[in-house]
Amino acid sequence: MELRRRIVDSFNGKWMLISLIILFILPLVIGTGLYLKSIPLLEHHSLRQLVFSTNWAPSRSSFGFWSFISGSLYVTLISFLLSLPFCLFAAIYLTQFSSRFLLRIMHPVIDILSGLPSVIYGVWGILIVVPFIGDYLAPALGTTSTGYSVLAGGSVLAVMCIPYSLNMLIEIFRTVPCGLREASLSLGATSWEAVKHVVIRGNYPGIIAAFGLGIAKAFGETIAVMMVVGNVVSNSFNPLDPAYPLPALIANNYGEMLSIPLYDSALMFAALVLFIIIVIINLIFRFLIHKTRKK
Amino acid sequence: MKYRKRFEELFFKIISALMTYALIAVLVFIIGVIFYKGISALSWDILLKTPKGGYYYGGEGGVLNAIIGSLYIASGATFIAMIIGMPAALYLNVYLMRYKRTQNTIRFLLDTLWGIPSIVYGAFGFAMMLFLGMNASLLAGIITVSLLVLPIMVRTFDEILSTIPKGLMEASLALGSTRCETAYKIMLKQGFQGFITAVLLCFGRAIGDAASVLFTAGYSDQIPVNLDEPAATLPLAIFFQLSSPIPEVRERAFASALILTTIILVISLSARLFSMRFSQTNIR
Numbered sequence: 001m002e003l004r005r006r007i008v009d010s011f012n013g014k015w016m017l018i019s020l021i022i023l024f025i026l027p028l029v030i031g032t033g034l035y036l037k038s039i040p041l042l043e044h045h046s047l048r049q050l051v052f053s054t055n056w057a058p059s060r061s062s063f064g065f066w067s068f069i070s071g072s073l074y075v076t077l078i079s080f081l082l083s084l085p086f087c088l089f090a091a092i093y094l095t096q097f098s099s100r101f102l103l104r105i106m107h108p109v110i111d112i113l114s115g116l117p118s119v120i121y122g123v124w125g126i127l128i129v130v131p132f133i134g135d136y137l138a139p140a141l142g143t144t145s146t147g148y149s150v151l152a153g154g155s156v157l158a159v160m161c162i163p164y165s166l167n168m169l170i171e172i173f174r175t176v177p178c179g180l181r182e183a184s185l186s187l188g189a190t191s192w193e194a195v196k197h198v199v200i201r202g203n204y205p206g207i208i209a210a211f212g213l214g215i216a217k218a219f220g221e222t223i224a225v226m227m228v229v230g231n232v233v234s235n236s237f238n239p240l241d242p243a244y245p246l247p248a249l250i251a252n253n254y255g256e257m258l259s260i261p262l263y264d265s266a267l268m269f270a271a272l273v274l275f276i277i278i279v280i281i282n283l284i285f286r287f288l289i290h291k292t293r294k295k
Numbered sequence: 296m297k298y299r300k301r302f303e304e305l306f307f308k309i310i311s312a313l314m315t316y317a318l319i320a321v322l323v324f325i326i327g328v329i330f331y332k333g334i335s336a337l338s339w340d341i342l343l344k345t346p347k348g349g350y351y352y353g354g355e356g357g358v359l360n361a362i363i364g365s366l367y368i369a370s371g372a373t374f375i376a377m378i379i380g381m382p383a384a385l386y387l388n389v390y391l392m393r394y395k396r397t398q399n400t401i402r403f404l405l406d407t408l409w410g411i412p413s414i415v416y417g418a419f420g421f422a423m424m425l426f427l428g429m430n431a432s433l434l435a436g437i438i439t440v441s442l443l444v445l446p447i448m449v450r451t452f453d454e455i456l457s458t459i460p461k462g463l464m465e466a467s468l469a470l471g472s473t474r475c476e477t478a479y480k481i482m483l484k485q486g487f488q489g490f491i492t493a494v495l496l497c498f499g500r501a502i503g504d505a506a507s508v509l510f511t512a513g514y515s516d517q518i519p520v521n522l523d524e525p526a527a528t529l530p531l532a533i534f535f536q537l538s539s540p541i542p543e544v545r546e547r548a549f550a551s552a553l554i555l556t557t558i559i560l561v562i563s564l565s566a567r568l569f570s571m572r573f574s575q576t577n578i579r
Contacts, residue, residue: 009473012475015382019382019383020387022383023379023405023408029419030416030419033419085310086317089307093311093314094315106319111563112563115562116556117503117530118503118530119505119530120325120555123549124325127328128328190300190303191308193303216410220411268418278412281410286403290402290403
């Protein structure tokens with residue numbers, strides 16, 4: 001083989017391998033980097049105290065993340081409950097009942113919805129969702145609220161996560177063999193019953209995984225939530241009260257974190273917690289999806 | 296019994312149709328609101344001038360610094376992601392063709408990587424910046440965002456590459472080309488449509504992401520000239536200006552939101568157009 005060709009070939013081949021390896025080192029580097037940064041905090045406080053204490057006073061060096069973690073969980077739960085019917089029914093309609101034409105329209109719709117930046121959702125939330133909750137919903141329920149609330153954060157998040165889960169659900173429902181559905185129809189089932197018994201029941205793991213990944217995405221979402229959720233620790237279960245989710249905590253305090261001892265370490269620890277939770281959720285549910293795809 | 300059945304059928308059909316149309320309505324609603332609010336605030340000044348006298352205090356000028364900064368960061372990050380991501384995806388599909396198991400494991404890990412939120416990348420970028428002794432700058436922003444879009448690039452490109460028939464690659468190998476040449480001359484050409492889609496998707500994601508540049512790129516009223524200067528970005532411009540108490544500044548935030556939305560829409564539509572265009576010449 002000509003020398004030049006051989007050199008080009010081996011160089012290119014090596015670079016391909018190196019780039020793949022870089023990709024694999026990336027999560028390890030992120031994990032260890034954040035861990036190294038949060039070591040100073042972990043030396044002073046026990047892990048249990050950090051995660052489960054609600055006592056947050058950086059200037060007196062007490063760091064309890066529980067109110068932020070629970071705030072995140074609450075917003076995520078609301079968004080999950082709101083997005084569940086949309087995702088499930090839209091996916092069923094698009095894969096089972098709809099015309100090809102509608103499907104052709106929906107593809108760009110889903111693409112654009114998932115491509116819109118989170119700031120835009122935040123702006124929309126401030127313009128529409130927050131005033132709606134503050135001016136109409138809260139008075140109608142007999143309470144007062146500024147509108148900047150868990151419910152506002154949850155609804156904005158729900159809209160953001162719908163395309164994500166919906167895409168996966170559509171992909172999963174498409175893999176249901178046609179014959180199975182036809183067999184069910186020929187035995188006298190109505191088309192909804194066929195969907196209920198064949199499409200939904202046969203795909204439990206896939207459906208759970210799609211929603212799980214949606215939850216993971218919602219849990220880590222920062223800017224959009226931060227703009228509408230109020231960013232005040234309230235520790236109440238009223239969805240019309242504000243909350244302070246974990247990502248918002250990191251994003252709001254980066255400016256002052258170098259002026260207070262251990263503060264930067266605490267925020268890096270918060271990022272590490274977020275990273276670990278989301279990677280674990282992702283690993284579990286991605287595994288479920290890969291399993292269903294193989295079948 | 297029969298009535299119940301028929302009712303259930305009708306009920307769920309209507310519900311699921313409603314939910315589907317509601318999604319279209321929500322999209323139209325969001326874009327409509329952004330355009331309605333933005334159009335009245337948009338002017339040539341906002342598009343073509345940098346802020347004078349502080350973006351926050353309602354001085355004259357526009358958001359040109361943020362537009363340029365965003366374009367710099369998004370194209371830089373996409374470029375880096377392209378250099379690393381494209382060969383990685385090709386390697387995955389050419390060299391590892393015979394190892395189905397390894398391929399699937401790698402895809403599985405990449406999907407997981409895709410799920411990591413941008414704030415974590417931002418915090419990591421910040422930690423790395425302190426470690427290397429850098430300041431908040433264009434370069435730090437580009438690197439952080441490129442890490443964020445890298446998995447997206449690989450997975451999107453890979454998705455198209457994996458649909459290319461194996462026979463094509465085998466034919467190329469049988470004619471005496473090396474695996475590497477097969478990768479770049481056959482697979483890249485055949486999957487070019489996927490490559491363009493991946494690049495545009497990365498660009499859209501990079502230009503719209505706020506949490507990762509919040510720590511790393513900083514914010515400034517000037518257009519960045521060097522890599523070590525801080526750069527403003529559109530999402531952050533929207534975010535900061537919207538929290539201002541002055542109505543004029545908030546109006547400017549709406550105009551910026553309109554600009555960003557338009558950029559995203561153009562990218563999204565051109566991705567569709569390109570992917571149709573480039574798949575016409577493919578060997579089938």
